[in-house]
Amino acid sequence: MRAPLYRQIFTGVVFHINGYTQPSHYELKKLLIERGGQFLHYLSKSQVTHIIASNLSHSKEKEFRNYRVVRPEWVVDCVQADRLISWHSYRLIGSKNMGAPVVPLNIDELGPQGGLAANIRQENPVIECSVPTKQAISRSCEQKGIRTSTHRKSAVVDRFGEGLNREWVRRNLATESDFIPRYYENSRLHHLSTWKSEMKDYVAQLRREYGKGTRSVLCGRRVIMHVDFDCFFVAVSLLSFPHLKNMPVAVCHTQQHAQLDGRGPQEDMPEYFTGHSSQIASCNYAARSFGVKNGMFLGQAKQLCSALATVPYCFDAYKRVSKSFYEIVTRIADETQAVSVDEALLDVSDVIYRQYEGNANALAQDIRRRVLEKTECAVSIGIGPNILLARLATIKAKPDGVCGLDASTFYNMNLGVRDLPGVGHVVEKSLIHNGISTVADIRSAPISRLKDICGDKTAMLLFNFSRGIDDRMLASDKLRQAFGADIGWGVRFSNQHEVDDFILRLAEEVCRSMAAFNRTGTLVTLKIKKRREGQGKPEKFLGHGICDNISKSASLIQMTNDHVQISSSCIKLLHGMAIDPLDIRGVGIHVQQL
Structure with a gap:
């Protein structure tokens, strides 16, 4: 591998650029990426380490008050000094020149003596960065209200040599009091299930804002479109890593990404956790050409494609792109059904004749153009007389295309x-x-x-x-039928008390969501993943492995979203299952009959 042209002084720096700057947006990205930095096109609260801006409005000042917001001169000075220098002298929020005019800066004039950077250094001497001690970190956490472990806990029962008593591992077990919010912050499956419900509510809200009522088919012929992003997670993540655009890329959790977002130092991670047990959430078509697939373990994928690059999840960006997508399609379509964060079903039976002279392809291309302009990501569209054929048409449309499918064509398809x-x-x-x-x-x-x-x-x-018949209607305004939460990673218990405590905390999470939507329910279901007899350490690090799924339900006395009542019912159901706490690998709580 060829050595980098520059010292990687910005390794570990994840930056976002806000507004007009000098040097320009492009020039700053080039300086930072060439020297090891990472750029996020969309602001991600959990990943960005520095925001670069020349001035901020009062609203942006409030929004960014908890970030390191630095002037572009910090980047220039670091480059000229060829080392990472303290950002404090260049901070924008709280500085006296807040909102000052942008001064043009020519990066081509940078030299040992020169330019604006040298003048700034005379006013603001360089301060060396220092690595904080564990004691300093602990004091800082206490001041911010973050709990740190300063006493020795009782040992975790580790029957299969998973390294459960290593410090980093223990911080990521379900027994930790802050485990659930941290898990949900980084869990792709949780975000997907949450977003699906949120997008359904968002579509209903948009339909009211856009004055969308019950449609009346003008010609009697249904036209359904299935709109689906191509490699959604990779496409959005690559907006922050444009230099990887033409390479095989996958989105997943890895040890490298864990170091970047502060989830644990490398030396404290288990020896067998090298990221190879991470599952690929999404991979682009370049990676798929090597046989890499979604859901594959990273270690196996690397054997198929040694050049495979990995990028971290950008959950804030995914949600932002998804909302922009739904704003576009809901405004156009007669009916919109949110399928997931990256796909939607549209009934365009009326609008296609009102505005597109019955030309379905023209409407599909218009939607694709608008989505690409707004999100910088491509979508494929399948068109059919019903949901079934529209979905099957999308398979033929990918990648980045449009395909129509009718019943006669469907009969000639070779489908399993x-x-x-x-x-x-x-x-x-x-x-x-x-x-x-x-x-x-x-x-x-x-x-x-x-x-x-x-x-x-x-x-x-x-x-x-099998005959291409599907009379299902789109569900645009259907309310959520259940609230729930499932966790199947990091679940390791040593005794019954730990399980009961976890169920109480998980019930709090479910009830918090119900209260946010002012919903109550009368039926609770507890789902448990029990380690299958004979199974040892799972292939996925801290995963649930091969399990038997057990569930039981109970009726509540009254309509409620009280976590004490719900957790009490769940604990009774659990005790009735008589499962050894050491065998529990996953827990889920669901409330229905809303």
Whole structure:
């Protein structure tokens, strides 16, 4: 590997540029990235270490008051000194020249004696950075109200040699009092489930703002579009890492990223945790060409593609891009259903004739253009007379394209049974066991045979889907039917008291969400992942591994969102399961009948 041209003085610095600056936005990015820095296109509260700005409005000053906000001259001086110098003399918030005019600065004039940087150094002498001691960190945390461990805790029972008594590992176990908020801050699955519910509520809000009512089909023909981002997590993350755009890239948690966001020093991590047990959340098409897939462990992916680059999650950016996306499609479509953070179903049966002369392709290309201009990310669009065919059309549209699909074309497609919605692993296995492996096989099978294999309801669904029939309507304004929280990482308990305490804290999290939407419920369900007999250390670091899933429900006395009542019911359900606390690998609490 070729050595870098410059000393990597900005290694560990994650920066965001706000507003107009001199040197320019482009020049600052170039200086920082060439010397080891990372740039975030969108501001991420959990990742950014420095914000670079020449002036701030009063609202921005309030918003950024807890950040290191520095003038561009700090970057220039660091480059000229060829080392990272203290930011304090260049801080913008609280400085006397707050909001001062931007002074043009030519980075080409930088030299040993020169330019504006030298003049600034005369006024603000360079202060060397120092590494704080553990005692200083502890004092700082106490002043900020952050709990630190100063006493020796009782040992964690570690039956399978997972290193559970290492300091860094213990800080990331479910028994820690601040584990749940930290877990949710970094959990992709939690963000996905939360965003899905939030986007449904956001779409309902946007429909009211845009005056969207119940549609009336002008021509009697339904036109459904399925709009889906291409490699969403990678595409958004690469906005902050533009130099990786043409390389194979994956988004996942790694040891390197953990060091950057302060989740633990390298020397304190378990020896076997090198990031190879991290699962890939998303990978771009360049990585997929090597056989890398979503959900694959990073170690395996690196064997397939040694040049694979990894980037961290940018949760704030994902949410921001998703909201912009839904603002665009909700304004255009007659009906909008939020499917997830990166995909939506649109009913455009009226607008296509009102504004696009019945040309579905023209409307799809207009949506793609608007989304690309607003988010800098590409979407693919499938078009069909119903939800089923629109979804299947999207598969053919990817990447970065548009495809229409009608019933006649659908009949000629070579599809496996798993390609149909509602067919999971169990149904697929039952069908294949009975000699049915393709959609064509389902079409050929009598409905009575399908009912014998998978029951009346599923059989009828498959019978219709195999013929391209789907009468499902979009659910634009459907309220959330349940609130819940599931955690399946870092769950290691040594006794029953620790489990009960965790359930109480998890119930608090669920009830906090319910209270935010002013919702109550009367049915609570407790879900437990129990380590399967014979299973030892899981392949994924602190993951749940292979488990048996157990769930029980109980009716509450009254409609409530009180965490004490809900946790009490869950603890009773847990005690009735009689599960050894050492075997619990995951816990979930769900409240229904809202």
